[in-house]
Amino acid sequence: MKNKIIIRLFLCLALVQLVVPLSMIAKREIVLKQGAQFRFKVAPVDPYDAFRGRYVALRVDESSVPQVKEIKLKYGQAVYALIEVDAQGFARFVGAEINRPCGRAYICARASGTYNNKVNLDLPIDRYYMEEKSAPLAEKIYRQYAQRNKQDAYVLVRIKDGFAVIESLYVGGQRIEDAVKQQGGGK
Amino acid sequence: MYKAGIKWLYRELSDLIAKGILSQESADKLRQHYGEVKSTTKTTAMLIILGTLGSLLIGLGIILLLAHNWEQFSRFTRAVISFLPLVLGQYLALWVLQKKPQSGALKEGAATFLSLMVGASISLISQTYNFPADASTFILAWMFLIIPITYLMQASIPAAIYLIGITIWSGIQSNDPVKAILFWPLAAIVLPHFIWALRQKIYALRTTILSFVAMVCILFGASFSLGRTWPCAWVIIFSSLYSIFYSLGWLKVNGATTNWQRPLRLVGALGLFILTLTFTFRHFWLSLGSFCHLDKSRVFGIGVLLDYMLTIAIIATAIALFYYNLKRKNSMVALFTAVPLLAIITYMIKDPTVFFTLLIFNVYLLTLCIRQITTGFRNNNLSVVNTGMLMLAILIMARFFDSDINFVMKGLAFIVIGIGFLAVNFKLARRQGGAK
Numbered sequence: 001m002k003n004k005i006i007i008r009l010f011l012c013l014a015l016v017q018l019v020v021p022l023s024m025i026a027k028r029e030i031v032l033k034q035g036a037q038f039r040f041k042v043a044p045v046d047p048y049d050a051f052r053g054r055y056v057a058l059r060v061d062e063s064s065v066p067q068v069k070e071i072k073l074k075y076g077q078a079v080y081a082l083i084e085v086d087a088q089g090f091a092r093f094v095g096a097e098i099n100r101p102c103g104r105a106y107i108c109a110r111a112s113g114t115y116n117n118k119v120n121l122d123l124p125i126d127r128y129y130m131e132e133k134s135a136p137l138a139e140k141i142y143r144q145y146a147q148r149n150k151q152d153a154y155v156l157v158r159i160k161d162g163f164a165v166i167e168s169l170y171v172g173g174q175r176i177e178d179a180v181k182q183q184g185g186g187k
Numbered sequence: 188m189y190k191a192g193i194k195w196l197y198r199e200l201s202d203l204i205a206k207g208i209l210s211q212e213s214a215d216k217l218r219q220h221y222g223e224v225k226s227t228t229k230t231t232a233m234l235i236i237l238g239t240l241g242s243l244l245i246g247l248g249i250i251l252l253l254a255h256n257w258e259q260f261s262r263f264t265r266a267v268i269s270f271l272p273l274v275l276g277q278y279l280a281l282w283v284l285q286k287k288p289q290s291g292a293l294k295e296g297a298a299t300f301l302s303l304m305v306g307a308s309i310s311l312i313s314q315t316y317n318f319p320a321d322a323s324t325f326i327l328a329w330m331f332l333i334i335p336i337t338y339l340m341q342a343s344i345p346a347a348i349y350l351i352g353i354t355i356w357s358g359i360q361s362n363d364p365v366k367a368i369l370f371w372p373l374a375a376i377v378l379p380h381f382i383w384a385l386r387q388k389i390y391a392l393r394t395t396i397l398s399f400v401a402m403v404c405i406l407f408g409a410s411f412s413l414g415r416t417w418p419c420a421w422v423i424i425f426s427s428l429y430s431i432f433y434s435l436g437w438l439k440v441n442g443a444t445t446n447w448q449r450p451l452r453l454v455g456a457l458g459l460f461i462l463t464l465t466f467t468f469r470h471f472w473l474s475l476g477s478f479c480h481l482d483k484s485r486v487f488g489i490g491v492l493l494d495y496m497l498t499i500a501i502i503a504t505a506i507a508l509f510y511y512n513l514k515r516k517n518s519m520v521a522l523f524t525a526v527p528l529l530a531i532i533t534y535m536i537k538d539p540t541v542f543f544t545l546l547i548f549n550v551y552l553l554t555l556c557i558r559q560i561t562t563g564f565r566n567n568n569l570s571v572v573n574t575g576m577l578m579l580a581i582l583i584m585a586r587f588f589d590s591d592i593n594f595v596m597k598g599l600a601f602i603v604i605g606i607g608f609l610a611v612n613f614k615l616a617r618r619q620g621g622a623k
Binding site for chain 1: 270328
């Protein structure tokens, strides 16, 4: 009798264990289907800082914005980073607000410190996962294309209600997976 | 009653009957009284270890096989595959619950496997959808999904995984004191299981493992979340924590101290000794300021209140236990657990020259060493004496390296300590030999 109750409770738990990851997937799939598409230029990441392994460490270029007036931001405080698209079609961050912006594109981020009246944004766009074998080569290619004088790398992001999901990473006009294949990696 | 003790008694019985000390009847009565001893502890432990290891390898193998062709799969396929480890773990756990609900080993193994597979599944999903580096949500989701397993399957390793997980989470949140302090209520969720485990089998291996993991996690959790507004409060907090561990390690449960308390005693004693030894260095106190980074601007509201309350509770518990030991005349335990009190005194007097602070801790440590040696000597316990000698030797060497005494003197001091070691051991060995 007692065992029956335990099995029933376990089945409930098993259901929750399935639903939670499912909801994680659903949330991101909805953003990928319905979210607005933005292209962010990416900057090189300090090679010593980047973890090696299964992903390319990303850093969105110009991820600091003018400080919010009259409000002192605390470290790690949640902010809404406002987005504008320039003439070339690339998205940039132009400001940060404490209250949810109305009618403007934005992304939920955190303030990671202030410097020269600018707020550094801790953005949820910092990892692009690859297959283990191609990740190191991909990171090399990424660094080549993201260099200051070249800057021919961008990340394609879908955003809905401030929630961002990375769609793919582009270097030199093609997806990084294709660039890796061309250079003969991952085999 | 201690299993090994009963086993020993049973082994002796035939001998005792043969020698006529015990009649067959009384021997049978003894057997009846204590009942049969199941010698399953070792096999059970092996079963748990092998079962867990086996299921772990299978799980990892599956993930590796899948990861090989990962890039060829569409996003949808990857998402579906991500659920495979989880479903496998759930199936296994359900099978054990239905078919072998009596087997503790199988339940422990299946529960551990499921706990790890929940993590594997979420991590596969996080890779498919490029989750950001901030792992706090991932860890917390994982931990909340596995903690019910501990209770439903009466398994301790998932509880240990949970404790480690929330400690890491609290570490990630250590910049946000209001969140970091949540470590304590989150850790308290394991408490009923821990008490249950103690009641079931107070001598079992898993309670030992669990108490060891819990201690390490509590120490880390405290460093992430406590004393955020008191400069250098950690000096008192950590001496209190180690002191509590040590006291609990000697607390008599059913008239005896038990296996699960051994890690408490060991970690407590080691922690207290290392802390006090650190407190005897002038350099430590002079540079203490640089160990006390405080940014009060980040600490506010409810987090501060909880921080204060918990810190005071921990210190009060340590002092209460010290008082308890003092009253019960457990002088050795009381002496060891006096460290938080001394830390509070030095914290209060804030001696700028640190002369008195150093004096207090040096004298204290010296007393402790001597007491340890004499206790061991009195009880003819060689290991206690040698521990005391080792502590004394470390203290003396520390003082010698501290000061500007020349090499010859240092060398001589080492020789004297060495001779002391040998002489004491020789004397004790002879005394023990004489006793035999």
